[in-house]
Structure formats: structure tokens, C-alpha cells
Amino acid sequence: xxxxxxxxxxxxxxxxxxxxxxxxxxxxxxxxxxxxxxxxxxxxxxxxxxxxxxxxxxxxxxxxxxxxxxxxxxxxxxxxxxxxxxxxxxxxxxxxxxxxxxxxxxxxxxxxxxxxxxxxxxxxxxxxxxxxxxxxxxxxxxxxxxxxxxxxxxxxxxxxxxxxxxxxxxxxxxxxxxxxxxxxxxxxxxxxxxxxxxxxxxxxxxxxxxxxxxxxxxxxxxxxxxxxxxxxxxxxxxxxxxxxxxxxxxxxxxxxxxxxxxxxxxxxxxxxxxxxxxxxxxxxxxxxxxxxxxxxxxxx
Numbered sequence: 001x002x003x004x005x006x007x008x009x010x011x012x013x014x015x016x017x018x019x020x021x022x023x024x025x026x027x028x029x030x031x032x033x034x035x036x037x038x039x040x041x042x043x044x045x046x047x048x049x050x051x052x053x054x055x056x057x058x059x060x061x062x063x064x065x066x067x068x069x070x071x072x073x074x075x076x077x078x079x080x081x082x083x084x085x086x087x088x089x090x091x092x093x094x095x096x097x098x099x100x101x102x103x104x105x106x107x108x109x110x111x112x113x114x115x116x117x118x119x120x121x122x123x124x125x126x127x128x129x130x131x132x133x134x135x136x137x138x139x140x141x142x143x144x145x146x147x148x149x150x151x152x153x154x155x156x157x158x159x160x161x162x163x164x165x166x167x168x169x170x171x172x173x174x175x176x177x178x179x180x181x182x183x184x185x186x187x188x189x190x191x192x193x194x195x196x197x198x199x200x201x202x203x204x205x206x207x208x209x210x211x212x213x214x215x216x217x218x219x220x221x222x223x224x225x226x227x228x229x230x231x232x233x234x235x236x237x238x239x240x241x242x243x244x245x246x247x248x249x250x251x252x253x254x255x256x257x258x259x260x261x262x263x264x265x266x267x268x269x270x271x272x273x274x275x276x277x278x279x280x281x282x283x284x285x286x287x288x289x290x291x292x293x294x295x296x297x298x299x300x
Contacts, residue, residue: 007278008025008038016285043094073106146203161174188205201230
């Protein structure tokens with residue numbers, strides 16, 4: 001197995017989000033030899049606490065950064081024009097907020113414009129206020145999300161395209177452009193539940209995971225690969241998101257893949273052993289510090 005590719009999130013949210021900062025981080029990441037840069041989608045910041053698991057579930061105060069988030073695909077298109085090699089990732093675009101034909105064409109267009117560099121991470125969403133604003137019922141998650149993905153896969157497949165589902169229908173049509181690679185533009189399905197992992201494997205997509213602890217991550221990767229084999233698909237890319245920083249000084253009581261470069265370097269050996277393809281750090285704070293903190297890990 002090869003070494004995991006390293007990446008960072010672009011400064012697309014909160015006070016630090018600005019066109020100049022986004023481009024600077026992308027260009028610095030490519031010049032340093034990092035493998036990828038990443039965006040995410042957030043429609044709004046509610047003014048009341050957010051129910052994490054639906055009505056009656058635990059709640060969280062909405063982060064201030066949620067109130068100012070650049071569109072992920074517009075950002076990646078802009079960055080594609082300013083870079084040549086680095087992979088362009090979304091973790092994640094909320095598929096259910098978009099018509100599948102429109103989203104599939106946007107992703108394929110971005111993949112073509114970037115020369116096949118897209119890692120198209122999509123998820124089904126979780127915030128009730130966003131579903132209300134998008135005019136989509138929260139209950140469409142699950143089966144409706146899978147149907148949305150199948151409709152996009154049909155759009156990316158050979159013409160003529162035709163799709164008949166419960167929620168989405170595409171009349172027999174020619175639809176282009178197609179992605180650079182046959183099948184899909186580096187499709188990743190975000191999620192950590194058994195249902196989400198199984199869904200990604202059955203659809204022939206890669207998986208985008210968030211690491212919380214090592215045992216859970218190992219189980220998720222193993223479950224994904226077993227499900228892909230059972231479905232008759234080759235396993236796709238495995239991407240791991242770290243919701244925490246690489247720091248200048250060592251940390252005590254740290255989460256996986258956070259802390260100083262020396263601490264994180266040891267953790268990366270565990271990702272290599274799992275055969276993870278990409279890892280990226282979703283960091284807050286000064287955008288100018290992200291690449292200098294992560295780049296030393298390339299010398300591990």
C-alpha cells in the first residue's frame with residue numbers, strides 16, 4: 001500500500017473566507033506538494049440551536065462560521081483555473097438540495113475543466129432548517145438520497161440517458177458533458193453509519209469518513225471494503241476528514257491525527273496500514289498557517 005495523500009481545507013467559511021485567501025492556500029498547497037484541497041456546503045446559520053438527530057435529539061449552538069460559507073463548486077472551479085495538479089475535493093455537497101441532473105452536469109463540468117482532478121464528495125444532509133430552506137422534506141434522506149445518486153450515475157453514463165424513480169425522472173435524453181473517467185467524477189459518499197457505508201459500496205463509489213477514534217475508523221474501512229466486494233465492485237477511494245488541527249506544539253489528550261507534526265506523523269502510519277487514500281485537515285484560524293503546518297508531514 002502507498003502513503004496516504006495529504007490535504008487541507010480551503011478557507012471558505014467564517015471571517016477568514018475571502019477570494020484572495022482561498023487562492024493563496026490552494027496555490028501554496030500545490031507548491032508544497034500536498035495532494036488535495038477541500039470545500040464543503042452549508043446553506044445557512046440558524047439563529048436557534050440546531051437539533052443534530054432530528055426533533056428530540058441532542059442540540060448544538062450553530063457555529064458563527066456557518067453564517068458565511070462560499071459555494072463549494074464555484075470555489076473549486078475558481079481554484080481549478082489557478083492550479084494544475086492538486087486534487088479538488090468536496091466534503092460534502094448536500095445532494096438532496098440540488099436537482100440530480102443539474103448537480104451531475106455541474107460536477108462533470110468541473111471535472112472536465114480541471115482535467116479530471118475532482119473528488120466529488122456528496123452527502124444527504126442533517127440540518128432541518130436547511131431542508132426547509134431548500135424545499136426538500138427531511139424524510140427524503142435514505143432511499144431518496146440513494147435514488148438521487150442513481151439518477152446522477154445515469155446522467156454520467158452513456159447516452160441516451162433515461163431514469164424512472166419515485167422522486168426523480170429523466171426523459172430519454174442526451175446529457176453532457178460526461179466526466180473524464182468512465183462512470184463518475186471521483187464520486188465519494190459521505191457518512192459513517194452502516195447504511196451509508198453499504199450504500200457507497202453498492203453504488204461503486206468511494207467513501208468519505210470523519211475520524212473520531214481509531215477502532216471506529218478501522219471498522220468503517222473494513223466494512224466498506226467487505227461491502228464493495230460483496231456488491232462485485234472494486235473499492236473506491238477512502239477519504240478521511242480530521243476535524244482538528246496540526247499544531248506547532250504537541251497536544252495532550254489529543255484526538256486522532258491532531259497535534260504536532262511529530263505526533264501526527266506516527267498516526268499517518270496507521271492510515272497507511274489501513275490503505276486510506278486521502279486525509280485532510282479541516283482547520284479554523286489563520287488560513288496562512290494551514291499549509292506550513294501540514295507540509296512538514298510530507299517528509300515523514
